[in-house]
Amino acid sequence: MKDLPSTVFVVDDDDAVRNSLKLLLKSAGIAAESAASAQEFLSTYDSSQPGCLVLDVRMPGMSGLEMQHELNVRGAIIPVIFISGHGDIPMAVEAMQHGAFDFLQKPFRDQDLLDRVQRALARDAENRTRLRLTDRIRERLSTLSPREREVLQLVTQGKANKMVAGDLGVSQRTVEIHRAHVMQKMEAGSLAELVRMMMTVAQ
Amino acid sequence: MVGPSQNGRDAPADDAARERTIIVAGRSSLRTREVLNALAGFRNVIWPTSLESTLAETGAVTAGCLVIADDLREEPIDDLLVEARELQRNLPIFVITDSDDVAEAVSAMRHGATAVIELPRSYSTLRDEVSRAMQ
Numbered sequence A: 001m002k003d004l005p006s007t008v009f010v011v012d013d014d015d016a017v018r019n020s021l022k023l024l025l026k027s028a029g030i031a032a033e034s035a036a037s038a039q040e041f042l043s044t045y046d047s048s049q050p051g052c053l054v055l056d057v058r059m060p061g062m063s064g065l066e067m068q069h070e071l072n073v074r075g076a077i078i079p080v081i082f083i084s085g086h087g088d089i090p091m092a093v094e095a096m097q098h099g100a101f102d103f104l105q106k107p108f109r110d111q112d113l114l115d116r117v118q119r120a121l122a123r124d125a126e127n128r129t130r131l132r133l134t135d136r137i138r139e140r141l142s143t144l145s146p147r148e149r150e151v152l153q154l155v156t157q158g159k160a161n162k163m164v165a166g167d168l169g170v171s172q173r174t175v176e177i178h179r180a181h182v183m184q185k186m187e188a189g190s191l192a193e194l195v196r197m198m199m200t201v202a203q
Numbered sequence B: 001m002v003g004p005s006q007n008g009r010d011a012p013a014d015d016a017a018r019e020r021t022i023i024v025a026g027r028s029s030l031r032t033r034e035v036l037n038a039l040a041g042f043r044n045v046i047w048p049t050s051l052e053s054t055l056a057e058t059g060a061v062t063a064g065c066l067v068i069a070d071d072l073r074e075e076p077i078d079d080l081l082v083e084a085r086e087l088q089r090n091l092p093i094f095v096i097t098d099s100d101d102v103a104e105a106v107s108a109m110r111h112g113a114t115a116v117i118e119l120p121r122s123y124s125t126l127r128d129e130v131s132r133a134m135q
Helices: A015-027 A038-044 A064-073 A088-098 A112-143 A145-156 A161-168 A171-185 A191-203 B013-018 B029-038 B053-061 B078-087 B100-111 B123-132
Strands: A006-011 A029-036 A051-056 A079-085 A102-105 B018-027 B063-069 B093-097 B113-118
Touching: A006 A015, A006 A038, A015 A029, A015 A112, A029 A038, A038 A064, A038 B013, A051 A064, A051 A112, A064 A088, A064 A102, A064 A112, A079 A088, A079 B100, A088 A102, A088 B078, A088 B100, A088 B113, A102 A112, A112 B053, A145 A161, A145 A171, A145 A191, A145 B078, A161 A171, A161 A191, A171 A191, A171 B029, B018 B029, B018 B053, B018 B093, B018 B123, B029 B063, B029 B093, B053 B063, B053 B078, B078 B093, B093 B100, B093 B123, B113 B123
Parallel strands: A006 A029, A006 A051, A051 A079, A079 A102, B018 B063, B063 B093, B093 B113
Antiparallel strands: none
16 A cells, blocks of 8 residues: 655644744645644545654644644644744653653744654654554454464464474474464565564564 | 671662762863762762773762763864763763753754753753762
8 A cells, every 4th residue: 555645734823933844845746735733734634644743732722742742642643843932841851751852942944844844744754664664564363363363473483393383282283383373474485584573573 | 898798787779779870070170070069968989080080980889970071162072072971881971061062962962962051050950960860
C-alpha cells in the first residue's frame, strides 16, 4: 500500500501567521493545510494521513501542549514542531518530554522552519514504514497455531530442534514439521530473518 | 561501588538501593558547586574531577542519575550527551544551566537530556527530578 502524499498541518489562531506559513510551505513545494484552533484540527484529523504538525503553543481554548497530550492519548505518531512567541525553557522541556519533534521560537527564519519540516516529514515516513512492517509481521504471527507459536519462541531463543522437542514433549520429527510451517507462514527465508522479525515486533 | 555482601545479611533490594548514585559533573566549577548545594541532603552524591572520568563513572553506575552542570552558551553540550547516552541508556540525565536559551535547551533534549533545568530559578525542580530518579 502506498502512502498518501505528506501534508503539513499548521495550527495557529493567528490568521496572518497561518497564511504566511502556508504560503511559505507551498512555495517550497510542500502541501499544507491549516486550522485556526486545536479543536478544529482534532475534529477532522485522520491519523492515517502522513505529514507533520506545526503547532502554536499558546492558543485560546485548547493550548498546543494540551492538543499534543490529546494526540498522544489517541496514539497518533505525527511529529509535532511547536512554534512559540514567548517560549521558556520549562515549556520547551515539557513539550520535548512529551515527544515533540522540535520547538522553535518566533521569530524564526523561513529556512529554519523549512529545514525542520523536511526532517519531521522524513521521520514520519520512517515511522510509518516501520509500523507497516510491524503490522505485516503481526498479521503473519496471528496465522500461527498455539503449538507453532511455542516452537517459534523456542527456536528464536536459539534452541535446536532436539531441545525444542524435549521442552515440548514431542518428537523431533514433529518439531521439524512445525518449524517448516512457521517458516512458511512467517515468510522467513532463514532463522536469522525470523529472529529479526521477532525483534522488530518486540520493539 | 558496593561489592558482594560479606556477611550475607543484606537483602538484594538494599544493595540496589545503595547503588543508586547521583553523579554531578560540569564544565563550570561554579555551577557544579551550585548543584552540589542544591542537592545537599541527598545521599550517594559523587562528583568526579573531570567530564571524562564522569563518563567512565556513568558506565559503572547502573541506577540513579547524572547531573551535568553547564553553561550551554559557551559550547553546545550535544556531543557529550550523545556519548553519555551511548554509555548509559537508562540513566536520567539532567542538564543544569543558567542560560535561558530555548534553542540550546531543545537541542540538549533532542540529544538525550531527560530535562534541562535552569538554576538558580528552579532549585525545587532539580530536587524533585533527582528525588524521582532515586526512587
